[in-house]
Amino acid sequence: MVVRTAAGLALLLAALGHVQAADTNIAPSSIAGTVRGPSGPEAGVWVIAETQDLPTKYAQVVVTDDEGRFALPDLPGATYQVWVRGYGLVDSAKREARPGESLALTAVAAPSEAEAAQYYPGMYWYSLLNIPPKSAFPGTGDQGNGIPSTMVSQEAWVDTIKNMCQSCHALGSRGIRQIPAFFRTQNDSHTAWALRTQAGQAMEYMAVALGSLGPEKAYSMFADWTDRIAAGELPFDKPERPKGMERNLVVTMWDWASPKHYQHDAISTDKRDPRLNANGLIWGSPEESTDLVPTLDPVRNVAGEVRHPYLDPKTPSSLDAARSPSAYWGEEPIWDGHTSIHNVMMDGTGKVWFTARLRPPENPGFCQTHPSAAVAPLKQSVRQLSMYDPATGHWELIDTCFTTHHLYFGHDRNDTLWTSAGGPASGVVGWLNTRLFLETHDAVKAQGWTPLIVDTNGNGRRDDFVAADQPVDSAKDKRVMAAFYGIMPSPVDDTIWGQSMDRGFSRIDQPGYVIRLNPGSDPARTALAEIYRPPEGSFGPRGLDIGLDGVVWTALSSGHLASFDRTKCKGPLNGPEAAEGRLCREGWTLYRFPGPQFRDLDASDSAEHAYYVWVDRYNVLGLGANVPIASANGGERLLALVHGEFVSLRVPYPLGFFTKNVDGRVDDAAAGWKGRGLWTTSGTRANFHGEGGTEASPKVFRLQLRPDPLAQ
Numbered sequence: 001m002v003v004r005t006a007a008g009l010a011l012l013l014a015a016l017g018h019v020q021a022a023d024t025n026i027a028p029s030s031i032a033g034t035v036r037g038p039s040g041p042e043a044g045v046w047v048i049a050e051t052q053d054l055p056t057k058y059a060q061v062v063v064t065d066d067e068g069r070f071a072l073p074d075l076p077g078a079t080y081q082v083w084v085r086g087y088g089l090v091d092s093a094k095r096e097a098r099p100g101e102s103l104a105l106t107a108v109a110a111p112s113e114a115e116a117a118q119y120y121p122g123m124y125w126y127s128l129l130n131i132p133p134k135s136a137f138p139g140t141g142d143q144g145n146g147i148p149s150t151m152v153s154q155e156a157w158v159d160t161i162k163n164m165c166q167s168c169h170a171l172g173s174r175g176i177r178q179i180p181a182f183f184r185t186q187n188d189s190h191t192a193w194a195l196r197t198q199a200g201q202a203m204e205y206m207a208v209a210l211g212s213l214g215p216e217k218a219y220s221m222f223a224d225w226t227d228r229i230a231a232g233e234l235p236f237d238k239p240e241r242p243k244g245m246e247r248n249l250v251v252t253m254w255d256w257a258s259p260k261h262y263q264h265d266a267i268s269t270d271k272r273d274p275r276l277n278a279n280g281l282i283w284g285s286p287e288e289s290t291d292l293v294p295t296l297d298p299v300r301n302v303a304g305e306v307r308h309p310y311l312d313p314k315t316p317s318s319l320d321a322a323r324s325p326s327a328y329w330g331e332e333p334i335w336d337g338h339t340s341i342h343n344v345m346m347d348g349t350g351k352v353w354f355t356a357r358l359r360p361p362e363n364p365g366f367c368q369t370h371p372s373a374a375v376a377p378l379k380q381s382v383r384q385l386s387m388y389d390p391a392t393g394h395w396e397l398i399d400t401c402f403t404t405h406h407l408y409f410g411h412d413r414n415d416t417l418w419t420s421a422g423g424p425a426s427g428v429v430g431w432l433n434t435r436l437f438l439e440t441h442d443a444v445k446a447q448g449w450t451p452l453i454v455d456t457n458g459n460g461r462r463d464d465f466v467a468a469d470q471p472v473d474s475a476k477d478k479r480v481m482a483a484f485y486g487i488m489p490s491p492v493d494d495t496i497w498g499q500s501m502d503r504g505f506s507r508i509d510q511p512g513y514v515i516r517l518n519p520g521s522d523p524a525r526t527a528l529a530e531i532y533r534p535p536e537g538s539f540g541p542r543g544l545d546i547g548l549d550g551v552v553w554t555a556l557s558s559g560h561l562a563s564f565d566r567t568k569c570k571g572p573l574n575g576p577e578a579a580e581g582r583l584c585r586e587g588w589t590l591y592r593f594p595g596p597q598f599r600d601l602d603a604s605d606s607a608e609h610a611y612y613v614w615v616d617r618y619n620v621l622g623l624g625a626n627v628p629i630a631s632a633n634g635g636e637r638l639l640a641l642v643h644g645e646f647v648s649l650r651v652p653y654p655l656g657f658f659t660k661n662v663d664g665r666v667d668d669a670a671a672g673w674k675g676r677g678l679w680t681t682s683g684t685r686a687n688f689h690g691e692g693g694t695e696a697s698p699k700v701f702r703l704q705l706r707p708d709p710l711a712q
Contacts, residue, residue, distance in 0.1 A: 026102055027712040032071040033103035034064075035084050041068025042107040044241030045086030046652045049097070053078035054301040057255040057697070061653055063247040065709040073250065073712040074674065075099045076301060084108075085652055087241050090115055117234050122172025122656065123634030124235035127596040127607040129225050131158060132217070139214060146217035155558070157213065158598070159502045159540040162557040162609040162634075164209035167542075168202070168685045170633060173656035175689030179226050182327035189223035201288070201321040201335045202685060237596040239635075242650065245623075247709045251651050255697040256282075256296045256303040259687065260334035261289040263698045266681035267344045267352070269665040272409065272491075274618050274676075276348065278667045281390065282700050283352050284681055285344040288318045289335045293344075293354075293388075296700045306388065308339045311397050312359035315339075328688050340383055343406045345417075347434065353417060355404035356386045358397050366444050367401035372524040376428050376451040378402060385419070385432060398437065402430030402449040409434075410489035410496070418496050420484035424510070427451055427468070427481045429498065429517060429527075452480045452515065452529040455574035462520070462528050478579045480531055482513060486544030486554065486612065494519065499544040499554050512541040513581050514554055514564050530573055533581035534562055535588045537604065543612030543661070547626030555613045555630050559597065559606025560590045561641055563628070594646055595635055609634040611660045611683065616640075620664030620676050622705045623647065633658040633683070638703065649703055656690025659683045659701070673711070677704040 026032045031049055035042045047070040050059035054076055064070045072082075077099060084092040084107045092108050110116035117124070132147065134154045139147025151157055165171055183192040183199075194215070197206045210218050242249070257263060264287040270276040281304075284294040292305040318335035325331050340357040347353060361380040367373060378401045385398040385407070405422035409415055417432045430449040437446035453465050456478045466473050468481035484498030495518050502512035513531040520526025534541060540557025547553070552564040569584035577583060593608035610630035619625045623642050632639040636657040637650040651657035660683035668675030682698035690696060 026071075026100065027073065028100045029075055030071050030073050030712045031075060031080065031082060031097050031099055031101055031103060032710070032712075033069070033105060035068045035070060035105045035107050037089070037107035038109055041066075042084070042086065042089075043068055044243060044247060045084055045089065045107060047072065047082065047084055047105065048653050049075065049080040049082045051078040051080045056296075056301055056303040058301055059253045059653065061251040061253075061651070063242045063249055063709055065247060069710060071710045071712050073706070085119065087119060087239055088116055089119070113234055114232065118174070119652070119655065120235055120239055121634065121636040121650070122170050123595055123607050123609070124237060124239060125172035125177045125229070126166070126225075126634070127172075127237070127598050128228065128233060128235065129161070129221060129598060131161075131598050131601060132221075133600070142214075142216075146220075147214045148212065151212060151214070154601075155539045156502065158601075159557045160209060160212050163501065163540060163542055164212065166609045166634065167611055168205070170636070170656040170658040170684050170690060172634070173689050175656070175686070175693075177226060177229050180327035182325075189227050190219050193219045193222045193226075195324070196327065198324045200326045200329070201318055201323045201333060203323055204321060235596070236599070239595075242648070245705065246648055246650075248705045248707065248711075249649055250704045250706060252702045252704075253699045254296055254298065254301060254303065256681075256700055257284065257286065257292070257294040257305070257698045258290070259694055259697050260329075261286050261292070261698065262683075262685050262687055263287075263294065263681045264341070264683060265343050265661050266663065266679060266700060267346050268663050268679040270346050270348050270409070271617075271663070272411065273348060274620050274664050274666045275669065277346060277350055277665065280350070282679055283344050283346070284698075285341040285354060286337060287342055288337050288340055290337045291339045291341075293341065294698075298700070298702065308341060308354070308356060308386065308388075309395055309397065310338050310356075310358045311399065314360050315357060316360065328694050339386075342383060342404075342422075345407050345409065347409060347415065350390060352388045352390065353407060354386045354388070355383050355407050355419065357382065358384045358386065358399060363401050364399065370401060370444065370447075372449045373401070375524050376449060378426060378428065378449070385417070396441070398432065398443045398447075400430060400432070400443070400447050402426060402428055402447075404430065405485065406487050408488055411491060412494065416489075418487055418489055420487040420498060422483070422485055424481055424483045424500060427479070427483055429484055429487075429496065431523070448524050450517075450519075450524045450527040452482055452517070452531075453477050453527065454480055454531060454578050455528050456576050456579050458572070458575040460574065462526055472576050472579050474576065477528075480513075480529065480579070482510065482515065482531070484515065485542065488544055488546050490546055490550065491548050491617070492550040497544060497546055497552055499541045501542065502540040502557065511581065512539065514541060514544065514552060516566065530578065531581040532564060532584060532587065534558075535585060535590065537602070538562065538590055543610070543631070545613050545615040545628065547615045547628070548617045549626050551626070553613045553615055553628040555610035556590075557609060559593045559608050561593065561610070561613065561628060561630050561639070562591070563589045565589075591641055591644065591646070593630070593632060593635075593639060594648065607634060608632055610639070614662045614664075616664055616678075618664070618666075620666060621678055621703070622673060622676070629662060629678070631659050631661055631680075631683075633660075638662060638678070638680075651701060651703075654691035654696060654699075656684065657682075658690070673704055673706045677702045
């Protein structure tokens with residue numbers, strides 16, 4: 001056929017589904033168009049554009065409006081592969097386009113429920129797990145039901161699955177719900193599960209988790225789960241397509257780091273001032289996987305790295321970990337980290353601070369004579385502190401007697417850096433006076449720590465105390481052998497809030513708490529703690545943040561986002577009962593996470609699991625000030641609670657989105673939604689379990705909300 005007119009050419013190109021934009025509504029930096037399926041316009045489906053033309057792989061995801069229209073905004077100049085993904089669909093063929101062009105895309109209906117379900121978030125698959133009934137607890141051991149007697153309840157079992165398994169892996173992703181042939185050859189699925197949990201360099205950690213559950217019982221549960229899926233069992237619930245303001249989401253992503261390394265966290269700014277470091281580098285924390293700290297320049301689309309040093313050549317390495325062959329990497333040890341960089345924060349001058357391992361765990365001599373040691377002696381520290389100044393390229397390695405895990409800056413004149421310890425072993429909260437340290441470089445004088453002491457004698461001050469394993473003495477206070485996992489200095493007063501893990505994670509006979517620490521004038525000797533247990537029927541606090549209104553938020557492994565408002569407390573908060581953590585039940589409010597629950601468990605709970613919670617104090621995302629946002633990695637999304645209702649911010653590509661925390665930054669306050677956004681990174685320890693396999697690098701994600709799905 002010969003086309004002789006411009007109109008005829010336009011018609012031909014339109015028939016092919018691809019035209020150069022003549023519509024002035026399409027910005028030169030956008031790709032826009034429509035998505036239609038067999039029944040007409042496809043609303044609430046995702047359009048994905050990806051390119052490898054830039055210095056690092058780049059992709060963007062948007063959602064179609066009610067009429068199936070879409071607009072991918074502010075794309076760097078490149079050639080993109082564009083396709084459609086959505087619930088009820090399978091991926092469409094990829095189409096080539098450049099910014100300024102229009103596309104008419106055709107959605108492809110899934111030919112079967114089984115193929116449609118491959119795009120569901122992981123929680124829809126892992127909710128098929130058959131959890132042992134309440135009658136199986138406490139366990140009766142190897143000679144009984146295979147569950148250890150230390151596993152005291154069904155709640156503790158669920159908490160262990162979520163906080164020790166799901167917190168490291170996207171549990172329901174295809175890479176986990178299907179057993180690799182490498183382990184299945186000549187093995188039944190029970191044996192295959194035993195082998196796969198001993199593979200790679202995390203086997204020691206997995207052994208601890210399995211030991212808590214009872215290994216043989218756990219293998220049987222997981223084997224039954226994957227056998228039923230292999231036989232064709234499908235999720236009993238279905239996710240909904242994005243609706244309302246969820247369709248305004250724009251997700252932009254960049255590759256960084258290496259496919260062999262994973263990232264625990266990322267930071268873009270100072271939580272106290274989201275305008276800091278505008279358009280600057282994003283920094284990561286690679287935990288056990290490597291000593292290479294990744295960076296991303298989101299303006300130039302360039303990924304880089306900085307090597308983290310350590311103090312002692314005998315510092316343990318991930319290479320030392322016992323391992324068996326991996327289905328993905330064979331005999332190759334892909335992790336080589338010494339520094340175990342768990343968390344990363346930025347101060348008000350742009351310096352980057354890390355919780356990092358600098359030496360072997362045995363504490364140096366100064367830790368035995370330090371003033372804080374007179375109150376709470378510490379024999380070991382498994383992770384310490386460091387600081388990197390991007391302006392000078394200079395590292396400060398800061399030896400601490402206390403173990404560090406998460407870290408946040410206070411609001412005091414000393415710019416105190418408060419740290420959590422992670423697990424309960426140390427039973428202390430540590431801090432660093434960063435003003436003093438930067439002036440003197442004396443880490444000994446600048447640090448301190450305190451045990452958690454509850455005012456059980458009710459006189460309002462800290463006195464002599466009984467040990468955690470001793471009964472309450474009416475004349476003394478009482479120590480609680482807990483430690484902060486999540487930590488956050490309050491923005492409304494001088495208190496420090498933290499959260500300790502529940503029985504399942506901590507492996508001690510103690511529930512999880514939200515904890516308020518009032519440091520006093522000499523924290524090692526004056527700090528007093530208040531402990532608060534979640535309401536009956538809920539359990540498993542993990543992660544913690546505080547709004548500018550003073551309300552504390554935590555995620556619960558029972559499947560809730562929970563707030564605690566101390567101003568609602570009506571009775572005394574000290575005295576003998578304070579040691580139980582049951583005071584001020586009226587301070588709690590629970591919000592059930594959306595999505596399915598495990599079968600035969602309490603339907604008021606949810607199978608959803610959130611690793612952490614972050615409060616958007618300054619309305620960076622655009623949903624309002626003090627909005628809590630949960631890192632809901634079961635649902636492969638962020639969940640924002642707005643006026644008591646959840647807004648689901650699903651990241652559908654790559655499948656298996658898994659993050660541990662978020663961070664919000666304002667790059668240009670005058671640019672509206674374009675000048676602000678949330679930042680996060682791939683948080684799973686096994687990125688290769690997700691879409692892309694061993695070729696997939698961790699990603700940096702920026703999430704933005706525009707005023708409507710077509711805003712450019």
